[in-house]
Amino acid sequence: MWVSILHHNRYVILILALFVIVSNSMAEGNPERGKQLFATCVACHGEKGAGNIQFKAPSIAGQESWYLRTQLMNFRKGVRGTSPLDTSGLTMRPMALTLPDEQAVEDVIAYIKTFPIVAHQPTLKGDAQHGKALFAVCQTCHGPNAQGNESLHAPKLSGLPDWYIVQQLKKFKAGIRGTHPQDQWGQTMRPMALTLQTEQDMKDVAAYILSLSGQAETISTE
Template sequence: MARGHARPVRRARRMLGQGAREVTAGAGATVTRRPAATLRGYSMARNLWYKPQVADPDRDPVEVPTALLRVTYGGLIVLALCAAALSGGCGADNRAGVARGKELFETCVPCHGKNGGGSLALRVPAIAGLPDWYLEASLEKYMKDIRGAHPDDLDGHRMRPMARTLYRPGDVQSVAGYVSSMPKPGVEDEPGAGGDPVAGRAHYEGVCVACHGPAGEGNKDMGSPPLTGQADWYLVAQILKFKHGMRGAHPEDITGAQMAAMAAVLPDTAAVRDVAAYIRTLPR
């Protein structure tokens, strides 16, 4: 293994020791047990990091950005897992509530940022201020491979091991409650994303308004999240995932299936961009 790739893997191995515990296994022998979520996270981190072909100058240049993203995401996963260990994510603290959620949120900071505002560069959405019921549902879907398991969903592959660090009772509710209590941040739209908000309004009122509301406020009873205050590039990416079967295809994803059917009504990517452009004109 190249030295540049071995180093982060060694860090991940050291991190595994945090949160490990020894238990008696008969005749005085001891066995070290580590939380399953930590082991899964390490495996994911290693698979993402160990990509020697990234530095291969003969590699097809079209494929390099995706490979580089894998390296970046792998590093962020290692950092987040370390944060989980240090914040008690692998310990025996069974507290629940917003205070506990604030500690658990440290696992999310490497990608989503301290203010929960996301990152255009990392293609990570803003999550601060979203309803707790939606955050809980999303985390549960990631944990159960209902969301983010499609082979082409690189963002989902990054998120699934992070959700699985919230394996103790009350963890999901705690972090969702804390993130929901955070003020909605400003978000960074993608320069030159385009989209016609006038045309987008017609699509929105014909396709989206029944579930997400006329002001994009969402509807808890229908499992539809608010759309205002989210970056245009994220809106476009998620609608296209629904449209092309990367989201909403799992048989247990009822709300996702509803959204996939609506996304299919939009004729093309230009219409998707128009809808996102219109949503960005709605008051937060």
């Protein structure tokens, strides 16, 4: 009887060990495989993830892995990119669905993390000093240098182009983003966007965030 129990326990331990090995291998992305998968993304985001204003595709170079993962999964699940008013999101969702599984998502992220950080030039007229005052509300989650905070699910904003920041603030205000019942952190963001009364306020905040580029040290639990 004891021999039988011992063999059974060894079998259970072996299965658990194999499960841990498989789980760890799934969690680690392969940038070489990611490079092949990223070929679909190049047309809009560029070869090095610098983004393209014409396609409303943001810069993804320098963004944190956890946030890239969250948003790719949101697009795949339909949490983001399903509103008929979200034209760029509707374009992005089919692209996210070309990734066959979560391992592919990890591989693409691993490749994106090899890109150099991009320095963006202003495309909008904003008052950075006024934006600094308005950003006082935002820094509670996003940090004083817009470096982001994974524990609060607040992404890094430093390094994003100003036009994209304004575009997303508009979407949050209009309810195009941040209203899906499964988008817990988007729902947290929407009331913050509503504190900005005018489009010029958004441009001012974006101008201030753009001025912070290069000052951010990202807070991450990775």
